[in-house]
Amino acid sequence: MKWSQYFIPTIKEVPAGTEAASHRLLLRAGLVHMLTSGVYSYLPLGLRVLGKISEIIRKEMNAAGAHELLMPALQPLDVWQKTGRDKTLAEVMIQFNTKRGTAMCLGPTHEEIITDLVKAFVHSYRQLPVTLYQIQTKFRDETRPRFGVVRACEFIMKDAYSFDTSMAGLQKNYDAMFQAYKNIFARCGLDPVIAEADSGAMGGRVSHEFLVPAPIGEDKVKAADGTEQQCIEVGHIFQLGTKYSEALGALYVDEQGKQHPLIMGCYGIGVSRLLATIIEVHHDEKGIVWPLAVAPFSVEILPLQTTDPQVMSLAQSYYDELTKSGIDVLMDDRDESAGFKFNDADLVGIPLRIVIGKRSLAQGAVEIRSRSCAASETVACENVLARIKSLMSQ
């Protein structure tokens, strides 16, 4: 992608009313735009990161044997009345009546809806176990939205639901998801603390939270030395048992023809919250420092003199070759000063940078710089692609 033809509206000034570093950087690097309190648009660069995070999640969910579907946000309230959560979640649930007078809500989570769906299709032990998941937009009437997309009114979740015939089966699915969660967060460059947790409004007994230490965290864990540490909850998994299947009558027949309620687990990850959490952990005073796996682009090509044909032709040839190799490249082809472009490059945080300047080009060399360490290296023009590929595989 060429920067001059793209849409990366970076902002120089620190936006007002932003307490969190990630919130400031999401706005300043042109990743999100606030429509109203707690409601955000994802601009092209932000959407690319959400796409990378989502693909990591999909791969790990599929590897764990879960199947992706997509459930609606618009839901009839009567399904929620069967578990009583129309009342227990009333404070955060957006409820309204259609013009035909049907009481509806926007789903803040999907336990009731998935149970209703599985009830329609799964009737026998022979169809079990099954785990289904979605990456989908959820809604909460948040009276105090905070920290940008960390606590928002509209947000993207990955929610998975497992259905089993025995507690041993549930434990097996729970363990598989537990491991998938560890893989997902590690691939996103995060190292969460895993804590046994209260099941709260979800029901069930066993539950684990995945907590990333960060100053804006609203959850707390006892650090090793006994002090409390602020954390952002990025994932939460629950052994639900039969709370939802009993309330909604989701039953299966066993080998003896006897009916039992399905045994459920549910597994959530805050996808849009991860976007902010990764920045909260990976940034410095100049901007974002993306881990390679979730970076919107892997390499930024930065030609310093955009009117110099030799500089631009080399930049273009790297651009073409890297693109052909399937590497995501951003080229800052704007006719701006070197300082201006370096500042934007630091802000936006692409992991690897190829700087092409007249002076070093006269020596047949360009500069390669990694965003995560201050050091740079001078590389002969003809070795650049090999060096980039080697750096990317580290």
Next chain:
Amino acid sequence: MKWSQYFIPTIKEVPAGTEAASHRLLLRAGLVHMLTSGVYSYLPLGLRVLGKISEIIRKEMNAAGAHELLMPALQPLDVWQKTGRDKTLAEVMIQFNTKRGTAMCLGPTHEEIITDLVKAFVHSYRQLPVTLYQIQTKFRDETRPRFGVVRACEFIMKDAYSFDTSMAGLQKNYDAMFQAYKNIFARCGLDPVIAEADSGAMGGRVSHEFLVPAPIGEDKVKAADGTEQQCIEVGHIFQLGTKYSEALGALYVDEQGKQHPLIMGCYGIGVSRLLATIIEVHHDEKGIVWPLAVAPFSVEILPLQTTDPQVMSLAQSYYDELTKSGIDVLMDDRDESAGFKFNDADLVGIPLRIVIGKRSLAQGAVEIRSRSCAASETVACENVLARIKSLMSQ
């Protein structure tokens, strides 16, 4: 994917209250599930088709120079009040107040929101033209939802918006989108009639509709012989002009430093509606006949005797080889009768089928069948992969 481990809940009976062939087949082939009137879940097979359609759209939009972003469904009503469409669209718009008392709505379209967004970032002719698009979920308070996902209350749209400094620029962007639309529909196996249309509540003058002839269509065009033909509207593009930019104050300065309102176009495709339209056009009395480009899987492997080690080992080797070649394969490994599996295969409509039976295997051969023509061919076991690849490239 192995059918026995997947989630394809096919239905033998014709579901009640389904007037449209596509609606019946979406339900019977296990692609969607109705939560409530006009609101559907996309089951794994249906979501795969939505994914294929979305990727075709993304490729054509990106090739036309548009950039993807994602705007929220939750919107403050005051933005809509600036154009008066809170009133003109009131009949279909879901409106409610948050607990803090803010008047909100769920977006049935995004002209106001994108204009508000672009206004925040684009101020100069040097930043123009720009075209932005999203694939996003929209909401309508539909009093008479019909034909499954054709006219639904929650649906997926691709909506693009172009911003220009001149009518000539708008025309150029409009022409590029016009061509992209023709490409998209052709790749989805559709051949729409293109008609000049009324701009209606959108505003602006020039507008074209993309209409696919189908018995359940709610739009009409004069066929060549002067008779009327029922059509489904799958796309609609508009030259909006300055209606939205003037109302919302989205201005740019020209080379002389003079301010003008941005000149806009908007371009919509009903993504979930396309899912139904493709089936409406591509089915027979036995089930769906997917065009290859949008099929949930390209090849179905159908071993007839699942307890025969030789049959299953050959099936598994084809499965592994095709998967390794990047081809989407579904293997019906269920221990069911041949007739049962053939019926499901016809219903689900995977384009190419490899039937492996003991009898032909004794001759060193299997059967390859295309879902779109009754004919089948006997192919020597060792030539199957080459033949499948050749059929896929036709």
